[in-house]
Amino acid sequence: MGVTARTIRYYEEFGLLGAGAVRVRGAHRLYTEADVARLRELIRLRDLLGVSLEELKQLVEAEEARALLRERWRATDSSEQQRLILEQGLVHVEAQLALVRKRQQALAQLERELVKKRQRLRARLRTLGGQDG
Amino acid sequence: MGVTARTIRYYEEFGLLGAGAVRVRGAHRLYTEADVARLRELIRLRDLLGVSLEELKQLVEAEEARALLRERWRATDSSEQQRLILEQGLVHVEAQLALVRKRQQALAQLERELVKKRQRLRARLRTLGGQDG
DNA sequence: TCTAACCTTTACGTTAACGAGAGATTTATA
DNA sequence: TATAAATCTCTCGTTAACGTAAAGGTTAGA
Structure with a gap:
């Protein structure tokens, strides 16, 4: 996973x-496999x-907190509470999506600039090539 | 720019x-404006x-190093050397592009997963809504 | 049961990246 | 030219995120 054992223990301690x-x-x-997936996810978000x-x-x-709520209302659940939990989950996912997309846009902007730079370099190389290549 | 003066001095010292x-x-x-643009670029790459x-x-x-070469051969330039410089620049830009795109793909993967999660949540909310909403 | 290999806890060390404060200096402005 | 406000240099402090070493404990396998 690209991290040391110390890192994992530190995350637990933290x-x-x-x-x-x-x-x-x-x-x-x-x-468990779930634990592994969880850690992998955390590292992904971090990186x-x-x-x-x-x-x-x-x-x-x-x-x-949401998982706790799910457990607490799993037996006694009114669909009122279920809806609340689902909606909270939705808010959470959408917040993450917003973050991801903001970063995607910033990266896309950077990419465009790099592509432009590359084009200019290629163009200059072509004019050079026409002279003596 | 989102950084303190201390940060700028530290970058200079570094x-x-x-x-x-x-x-x-x-x-x-x-x-100069170029200095400002340079710093902004560095911070962008960092973030x-x-x-x-x-x-x-x-x-x-x-x-x-490349800028130095450009200066050194600006006067005496054989287009041989010019080509070399341009090609080095190209290599550099393409390396950055590769990095950017790798990260873009990772982010796209993450985004897809989040979108799926959202869809599932929405679907469950709809079935709930059909019952009593 | 015994051992080799690996794991755990604890404590202190390290590194990157600045933050904060003091005291001297510089610079724009009245 | 006097002065206030912002900067400068220097030095020490801090925080996040682990690294490392020591001493003892666990566990699977022969």
């Missing part, structure tokens, strides 16, 4: 990982969007 | 900025691509 793990102190850490661990933590906490 | 500035020690720093100051420095140094 509160990003292993929120629901039952483990005897001193025993080996065991991870792609440049969010800090602190921000990731808030994000994780918000997710856990 | 070797990113003010490479060709003639300034009496103690006097105020003066910046969008997440490159470290160390990497930015190497990038800057490569640019300066």
Whole structure:
């Protein structure tokens, strides 16, 4: 995954990982596939969007709060509450989408400029080539 | 530009900025429009691509090396050397483009996943709405 | 059961990237 | 030319995000 064991332990210590793990102190850490996917996702957000661990933590906490609600209302759920939970999830996803798209636009702008630069260089190379190539 | 004065001085101290500035020690720093554009570009690369100051420095140094060559052969230029310089510039621009596009693809992947998530949430909201909304 | 290989905890170290403050200096302006 | 406001240099501090080393504990396999 491109990170060291120390990083994973640090993330756990920081509160990003292993929120629901039952483990005897001193025993080996065991991870489910879901845990792995979760970490991979966090690292992706960190690398792609440049969010800090602190921000990731808030994000994780918000997710856990929603998961908690889901559990609490799974049995007794009025569809009123279900709707609320789904809508919260939607808000969350849309916030992330907005972030991603903002960054995409900035990157697209950068890309356009680079392409232009490349075109100019190529054009100059062609005129040069016409002279003595 | 979203950075403090301290940051700018630090970048200079680090070797990113003010490479060709003639300034009496103690006097105020003066910046040309080109300087401003340069800094803005560096910050953009830092924020969008997440490159470290160390990497930015190497990038800057490569640019300066090419600029130096341009000067050295501006007078005496054989179009042989001109071609070489242009081709180096092309390599440089294409390397940056590759980086940008790699990141774009990663972001696009992330976006697709988020959109899917959103669709699922919306679908579930609709089925809910059909029941009692 | 014993061992080799790996893991855990704890504590301190490190590095990048600035922040903050003091005291001297510079510069625009009245 | 006097003065206020902004800058300069220098130095030490800080924070995030791990790295590293030591000492002991776990675990799978022979």
